[in-house]
Amino acid sequence: MSSQLEGAMETLISVFHTYSAREGDKHKLSRRELKDLLQNELGEYLETQKDASTVDKIMKELDENGDGEVDFQEFVILVASLTVACNAFFCEGS
Incomplete structure (x- = not known):
C-alpha cells in the first residue's frame, strides 16, 4: 500500500502521460496537449x-x-x- 505522497506522485506521472501520449512525442506535451491538460485538470486554478x-x-x-x-x-x-x-493563498486565509 503506497503512502499518500507516493499516491500523489503516481497520479502526477499518470496525468502527464495521459495527455502526452495523445500526439507526437509520448514523453512531451505539445501545445494542444498542454492546453487540454490545463483546462481539464487545472481549470479552477487557471482561467x-x-x-x-x-x-x-x-x-x-x-x-x-x-x-x-x-x-x-x-x-x-x-x-x-x-x-x-495555493499553499500561500490557503495559509493567508487561516
Whole structure:
C-alpha cells in the first residue's frame, strides 16, 4: 500500500502521460496537449478557457529548452509553482 505522497506522485506521472501520449512525442506535451491538460485538470486554478494567450504564455515560460514542447521536468515545475502559490493563498486565509 503506497503512502499518500507516493499516491500523489503516481497520479502526477499518470496525468502527464495521459495527455502526452495523445500526439507526437509520448514523453512531451505539445501545445494542444498542454492546453487540454490545463483546462481539464487545472481549470479552477487557471482561467485558460477565457484567455487563449494564457496557454502560449505558460508554454513559453515552461519550455526551458526551447523545443516547443513541455517535458515532464518542465511540467513538474508548473505543478510545484502552483502548489506553492495555493499553499500561500490557503495559509493567508487561516
